[in-house]
Amino acid sequence: MECPNCSNVLSFLICSFLPFLLIEVASADPTNYEEYWKQREVISRAHNLAAYDPDPEVATDHFNRAVHQALPNSSTRRALGEWRGHAWASKCTATNPIDRCWRCRKNWTRERKRLVKCVKGFGHRTTGGAAGRYYVVTDPSDNNLVEPKPGTLRHAVVQDEPLWIVFARSMVITLREELIINSHKTIDGRGASVHIAYGAQITIQNVHNIIIHNVKIHNITNSWGGMIRDSLSHFGLRTASDGDGISILSSSNIWIDHVSMWNCKDGLIDVIQGSTAITISNSHFTRHDHVMLFGASNSYEDDKIMQITVAFNHFGKGLVQRMPRCRFGFFHVVNNDYTHWEMYAIGGNMNPTIISQGNRYIAPPNIFAKEVTKREYTLESEWQNWVWKSEGDLMNNGAFFIQSGKRNKMRHDRKNFIKAKPGTYVRRLTRFAGALNCKRNQKC
Numbered sequence: 465m466e467c468p469n470c471s472n473v474l475s476f477l478i479c480s481f482l483p484f485l486l487i488e489v490a491s492a493d494p495t496n497y498e499e500y501w502k503q504r505e506v507i508s509r510a511h512n513l514a515a516y517d518p519d520p521e522v523a524t525d526h527f528n529r530a531v532h533q534a535l536p537n538s539s540t541r542r543a544l545g546e547w548r549g550h551a552w553a554s555k556c557t558a559t560n561p562i563d564r565c566w567r568c569r570k571n572w573t574r575e576r577k578r579l580v581k582c583v584k585g586f587g588h589r590t591t592g593g594a595a596g597r598y599y600v601v602t603d604p605s606d607n608n609l610v611e612p613k614p615g616t617l618r619h620a621v622v623q624d625e626p627l628w629i630v631f632a633r634s635m636v637i638t639l640r641e642e643l644i645i646n647s648h649k650t651i652d653g654r655g656a657s658v659h660i661a662y663g664a665q666i667t668i669q670n671v672h673n674i675i676i677h678n679v680k681i682h683n684i685t686n687s688w689g690g691m692i693r694d695s696l697s698h699f700g701l702r703t704a705s706d707g708d709g710i711s712i713l714s715s716s717n718i719w720i721d722h723v724s725m726w727n728c729k730d731g732l733i734d735v736i737q738g739s740t741a742i743t744i745s746n747s748h749f750t751r752h753d754h755v756m757l758f759g760a761s762n763s764y765e766d767d768k769i770m771q772i773t774v775a776f777n778h779f780g781k782g783l784v785q786r787m788p789r790c791r792f793g794f795f796h797v798v799n800n801d802y803t804h805w806e807m808y809a810i811g812g813n814m815n816p817t818i819i820s821q822g823n824r825y826i827a828p829p830n831i832f833a834k835e836v837t838k839r840e841y842t843l844e845s846e847w848q849n850w851v852w853k854s855e856g857d858l859m860n861n862g863a864f865f866i867q868s869g870k871r872n873k874m875r876h877d878r879k880n881f882i883k884a885k886p887g888t889y890v891r892r893l894t895r896f897a898g899a900l901n902c903k904r905n906q907k908c
C-alpha cells in the first residue's frame with residue numbers, strides 16, 4: 465500500500481465500501497476495530513523502540529565480517545574445492561553465513577530450532593517460536609476465520625504462546641482473508657513444499673518476533689475484509705486488505721528467509737509504520753511490479769527507526785521496480801543479485817540511508833533504465849544530502865548507481881571496518897536463494 469497520507473486510505477475505503485461495511489458492522493461484534501489496533505500499536509511501539517539499534521553502522525560491519533568468515537577467499541584451496549565442479553551432492557555448498565550455520569547438517573529435522581542461531585543483520589535477535597513447542601499443520605483449509613480449526617495454519621498463528629510451526633506434508637494453503645500472525649511464531653516450511661497462494665495475504669501487525677522460512681507465497685489477491693481472529697482473546701472486523709505477499713506494520717524482530725515470492729496483487733513485502741529490526745534474506749523474487757516498500761508515507765516520521773537488512777536475495781525475472789523503495793530509515797542492501805529490473809532497482813525519498821554493498825546489478829537492455837537508483841519527487845539540491853552509498857557493487861551491462869551524501873556524514877567507513885564481500889561473489893552467495901527442497905536425513 466502506498467499513499468501520501470495514510471489516514472486518507474481509511475476514508476477512501478469507507479467511502480468506496482460504505483454499503484458493504486454497514487452490512488458487516490450491523491452483523492458484527494461491536495468491538496471498535498480502530499481503537500483496538502491503536503491500543504495494540506502503543507504496546508508494539510515500545511517493542512519497536514527497544515529493538516532499534518542506535519549504531520546501525522556497526523551492525524553492517526558485523527554482517528560483513530560474518531560473510532567473510534563463511535566464504536573464504538577464492539584463492540584458498542579449500543574454497544576452490546568447494547565451489548568448483550558439480551559435486552554438490554556430497555559436499556555442503558552453503559555459501560553464506562546464514563546457510564552455513566544449518567544447511568550442512570544432515571540432522572536438521574532434529575534441530576530445527578537451530579535456525580535462530582543463524583540469523584544475521586538487523587533481525588539478528590529474532591527467535592520466533594523457539595521458546596515454544598512444535599505445532600504441526602495437517603490441514604490446508606481456511607474455512608473459519610473466527611474459530612479456526614485445529615491443525616490449520618490459522619489456528620497455529622493466532623495462539624498466544626510461542627510456537628514453532630511445521631507442516632505434515634506438502635500443501636497449498638489458500639487464505640480466505642488476511643492471516644494475522646501473533647507474536648513469537650516461526651513458520652518453518654522445510655521438508656515440505658508449502659504454497660500460500662491464490663488467496664489473501666500474510667499480515668504481521670503490532671507484534672514481534674516472527675520467522676517465515678522456506679515457503680512459497682504467490683498469486684496473492686486483495687480481499688474484502690470481515691471478522692477475523694488475531695489472538696486467542698480477540699477477533700474483530702477487518703477492512704479490505706491490499707493483496708501484498710507479506711505486510712509488516714508496526715512490528716519488530718522479523719526474519720524472512722528462503723522464501724520464494726511472485727505475482728501478488730500489491731507489493732511482495734511492505735514494511736510500514738515504524739517496523740524495525742528486520743532481515744530479509746536468501747529469498748527469490750520474480751514476476752512482480754512493486755517488489756518491496758519500506759515506509760509508505762511521507763508524513764510518517766516514526767519510520768526513522770526502521771532498520772532493515774536485505775541480503776543474499778535474488779531479484780529475478782519480471783521485476784519492475786522497488787527492490788526496495790525506502791523512506792526515512794536505515795537500509796543495508798548487501799550481496800544481492802539483481803539480474804533483471806524494468807525501471808530501477810533501489811529508490812526512495814524522505815532522506816533514507818541506503819548502504820549498498822557487494823551486490824551485482826545487471827541492467828536491462830533498455831538504455832533508459834540503466835540507473836540502479838531512483839530518487840522520487842525530490843530536487844537534487846535536497847537529495848544530494850541523502851546518504852546513499854555503493855561499495856563493492858558489481859555493475860554489469862551499463863548499470864550505474866548515483867551516490868549521494870557527504871563523505872564525512874557517513875560513519876560506516878570507520879577505519880576498523882571490514883569491506884563487504886564484493887559483488888563478484890554474489891552468484892555463489894545467492895545460488896540457493898528461494899524455498900529449498902530439504903530432505904530428511906540429508907544436508908539441505
Ligand SMILES: *[C@@H]1O[C@H](CO)[C@@H](O)[C@H](O)[C@H]1NC(C)=O
Pocket residue numbers: 532533535536537
Ligand atoms: C581474504 O582476503 C582479504 C584481503 O584480500 C583479507 O583481508 C582476508 O583476511 C582474507 N580472508 C580469508 C578468510 O582468508
Ligand SMILES: *[C@@H]1O[C@H](CO)[C@@H](O)[C@H](O)[C@H]1NC(C)=O
Pocket residue numbers: 569570571574575
Ligand atoms: C546433529 O549433528 C551434529 C553434527 O553434524 C551434532 O553435533 C549434533 O549434536 C546433532 N544434533 C542432534 C540434535 O542430534
Ligand SMILES: *[C@@H]1O[C@H](CO)[C@@H](O)[C@H](O)[C@H]1NC(C)=O
Pocket residue numbers: 662683726727751
Ligand atoms: C499465478 O501467477 C502467474 C503469473 O506469475 C500466472 O501465470 C498464473 O496464471 C497465476 N495463477 C492463477 C491460478 O491465478
